[in-house]
Each structure stands twice: as C-alpha cells, then as structure tokens.
Amino acid sequence: MRAEIIESIRQKAFLGLIIILLTATGLVFTAIGTLGINHLHGRLLDFSTKYQDEHIFHLYDPFNSEEILRSFLNESDAVERLMRFHERLENNPYFRYLDLNSQSIYIQDYSGPEKFVKGYEDGRADLNKPVDINGNLYRPVKGMQFSELVFTTFKPSLHSGRYFLSSEYHYQEDQPIPLILGSEYQGIYSLGDQLNIYFLGLQSRAQVIGFFNKDSYVFINGDIGYLDRQMVMPSLEFAFPALGTPIPDYLFAFYHVKTSGYVISKDLNADEVQVLINQFCRECRLTGWQIEGSHVNNLDILNLESHEFFISFLIISVVVFIFTFINIVLSLSLKIKNNLHTYAIHLISGATPSDIKKVIAAEIAFYLIIANILAASFAYLKFAYIGFNPTPLVISIIIGVLSLIYPFHQINQLNISMYLRGKR
C-alpha cells in the first residue's frame, strides 16, 4: 500500500506541488484572518464596550533631547519637584492617573526562551544581547510597571499566586521586588523563584509571586497590550533621601517614567485635562508635560479597521480555498481518469475498492499535511506570538473530505471489464 501511495504522489508531481502551495496560501490567510478576528478584534470590542464612556489620555514628558534633560537635572531640587508632580497626578480630585509603563527588566544570567526578550516580535531580540553590569551579565526581557490603580481599572486576572500588596509599591531595600509573570512564563519560573534584576539603574533581588491568566491585557500605547509574555513589577514609589544624603541616579529615571502614564476621566475633555496638567506643573515649578488623546473611540475606529482588514483576509482565503478545492478535485479526477486502467488491474489482482480509495485519501492527506506544515511554519516565523490556531487544520480536513466525494464516486462506478478490454 505504501508503495502505491508513493507512486500515486510521484505521478503528476507538479500538480501536487500546486495543490500544496495553494492550500498553504489559503491556510496562512485563514490563520491570520481568524486569529485577527478572534483575538484582536474580539478583545478590542470587549475593551471598547467596557470603557465606552471613558476618556483616556497619554501623558508625555518634555525631555525630548539630552540637552533638555541635562539642563533639567542641573536645576536644584529637580528630582524632588518631579516626585511632587507625580504625587499631584496620583492624588487629585479631577481624574484618575494610571502609573502604567512598559520598560524592559534586565535579568541576570537569563537562560529562558528568546520570545520573552525585548524586541522579539519585531525580530530584534538578537540586538538585545546580554550586557555586563557590574561584572554580571544581564539580558532585557519585556517588562511592565503597574500602579495599584492599573489592577483595579483593567482587572487582569491571575492564574495563580497573588497581586501586589499595597506595601509592595513602596521600595524597601531589604525586600525583593515582587513580580507577576505572563501565562507563558509558567514552567519556566515557579512561584517563589528569586531573580537578580537591574531596572532603571537599580540593582535588586526580585521574587515571582504570581502568574496572569492567558490573554490577560491592559490598555497601553493606544492599543491592547497582552501580558502573556510580560514580566510585571509594581511601579515603585520611593521616599525622598534625607537631607545631606546623595540622590541616587535611578530616582530620576523612575519618576521620569512614572510621570509618563495615563489620565482617565469620564467628564473632562482634552483641553480641560491639559489645563489641569499645566496647573500641576506650575505648582511644582515644571513645564512642558503634554497629553495626547487615546480616547476609547480610537479603539472603535481601530476595531472597524481591523475588522475590515481581517474580513478581507478571510475573503481572500475563501477565494483561495475555492480555487484549491476545484484544483484538487480536477487534478484528482484527471489523475483517476488516467489511472482507471491501472486501478482495474489492481482490482483483478486482489485489491478492493477500499484499497484504492485509501491510496487516494492518503495522497490528499499528504498534500494537506505538507500544506499545513508549511503554513504553520510560516505563521510561526512571522507571527510567533499568536500561538496555535486550529481553524486552518479544521478547514483542511473539511476540504480533504469534500475533495474525496467525486473521486470515490468515480471508483465506485468503475467498470473493470470495460477498462481491461481494448488494446495494450
């Protein structure tokens, strides 16, 4: 039987190749289309519905160049003013301030998978090689920093472990920094594992205290930010150093980041929020912080665009599949028509119609398996972060089964004696 299957595949190998390529193309389009609609569009819709009445604004600091930054740091009590500004943002009666940032965390002697390394999805993980910090090698992994309000606003759920305690948002030198890891970290780290980290100039111990559920997310940079491959730490608060003690460099770095979060309000529009930000700046003798609208309506537009984008992918995949299906049926019918004499010989030599059908089914299965492997490999290389999608596999099984109907009918109708008569 195996010899017959190989022989059947070898005949008209070019047609087989076309079937494989067409199917693989269709499967890739389907994978992207369905994943896009199921994951992104679905989540965006969910998010839009949940935060329909909210206005979200991203706060940007004015430190656009080294010169501006240096000039600011040269000012007396610059860091202290920055810390006061942050406090003002967090404690005001007008809006909620989300201390939410995406800064990579450097892990000492990191030996985990590349997918967690900063820049992996953009194909830039290789650029983020281990760096020597004080004699040890550290590698940057994707990280996020949440204030307590981030958890109460977006409610990312935990698979195991616990959330940060209120006290853990305040840095204590003798305590490890708690970490909650994305779902894909399970099996790589366990609850209680300790790591040496380097973050914004601060070297510290950290400890894994929890894991997020798969597909947990927050809203960040105008989009849904999945936490599956993220290492999340508290957005730490620091006490201002006592008079006469030096101000550590990391303090500026932390509060620089912490004053670039998100403003959420139900009632205030962009102008009103900007007026308030300017007022807070004046109070702290600062200038230049600007907001940019990340209104949830943007998500509706994104939703609509992504919906249309992925629907077009699905339409293309349907067209490709129709071509593939017709191609499989026609080429198989042609092949079977050419092989009817051979099948008739097999049938007088001990084969049953089922044996012949098994060869045809195995041939189609071979084409579809190769096409699935190609499509999955391509999808993995290009969209490694999207994970497994069973839809292409299900579609190829349906195509395979439908493609068998006509060839099987031809075999059932085969008049053996007619095909064994005639000339050699």
Add this chain to the structure above:
Amino acid sequence: MLIELNNIYKNYGQGDNLVRALRGISLQVEDGEMVAIMGKSGSGKSTLLNIIGGLDTFDQGEYYYKGKKTVFKNQEQMARFRRNKIGFIMQNFALIEHKTVFDNVALPLRYNRLSRKTIENRVRQELSNMGLQDKAKRYPYQLSGGECQRVAIARALINEPELILADEPTGALDSNTEEEIMNILQDFNRRGKTIIIVTHDHNIATMCNRIINILDGKEVSA
C-alpha cells in the same frame, strides 16, 4: 461442482438502448475442468465470464460457487470474492506499464500483506516456472507479446487460485506463441486447476476438455 449458474439474465442500458446480454443461461463447471466458452462477438461470452469472475453482477438467476449461493451487494463483496479464488488472464495482458515484471507479478501478494521475503521468493519461483527469471527488472514495453502474456499468467497463478478465467488469452498473439500459452494453461489444468477460456477461435477451444457455445446470450448445442 465448482460453478453452477442457473437461468442467469443480464441486461445493459434502458429503453431503446437496452441490450439483452444474457438470456437465461445455465451451466456447470466441475472442479479441475478446462472449459472453452465460444461464440461470436456480442454473443455474451465475456459478460458470462465477468459474472463468473465477480467483475459484474447479474439481474436474475442463481450463482453457486462450490455449492454456496453467491450474492453480491456491492463492489467490496465482489472484490473479496475475487481475491485468492480467481486469477484473470486478459487478451491485452492487463499489465501496469510503469511497473517492472517483478512488481506486476507481485501485485496480488502485496494485497495479501505477505512479508517482503515471502513475496520475493514466490515471485522468483513463478517467474522461473514461466521462463522469465531474467526478465524480472524489465518493463512490459520491453517484452514481446508472448512474454507479456506469460507475465500475466504468472500474476494470475501467483496466489494459487482455484479458478483461472482467461478472456481471449491468445487473441493478441501469433500462432507459435498461441500454442506456447495454451501449453502453459493445459499444464496448469493437469495440475488440477479449473480453467475457463473465452475464445472465438475453434482451434483454441478444441484444446479444452469441453466447449460451451453461446449465441445471443443463450447456450446452444454445438
């Protein structure tokens, strides 16, 4: 009794295109007989052979094989009936052109799921019996008509079937080769196997134990 057909009818087509291929034919073939079925073209002799061999169904009548009533509900049942019981020899040899002589002869053994070594031994033996031991790696298009028919006979015999059905086995051969093929079949019959040959050639028919004449789908006396 190996085969008993009672009052077999077979029609093809419908309405104006209706062809009455067999019209109530009955016959018996004893185990170990060599029988010739003779008749003109279109007389129904090949249809009769197809029904005996389980290649075709009949519309009416009864078919007993070794005393057991044979009823085919579908192609699978017909195929299972043919497997191991019947060897077919066709006028045009019915060899697979892109398979070697060895692979053509080995085909029935492969469907019996025999080991590679058993297949190798039995095919070598059968090719040797047919004087084709040095042709194993050749392809059918590299052989003469007589050699092709010997390959076809080797394939028909390899499973040691109870019955050989030959449809004009010498129809495509010259007279010398014709005699050679008939000698092989006679020798096989002498070893106790039953053979039914369809032919329109009287010389071939006279080399058999018995002749059944068919005209318009019915048996007629000689």
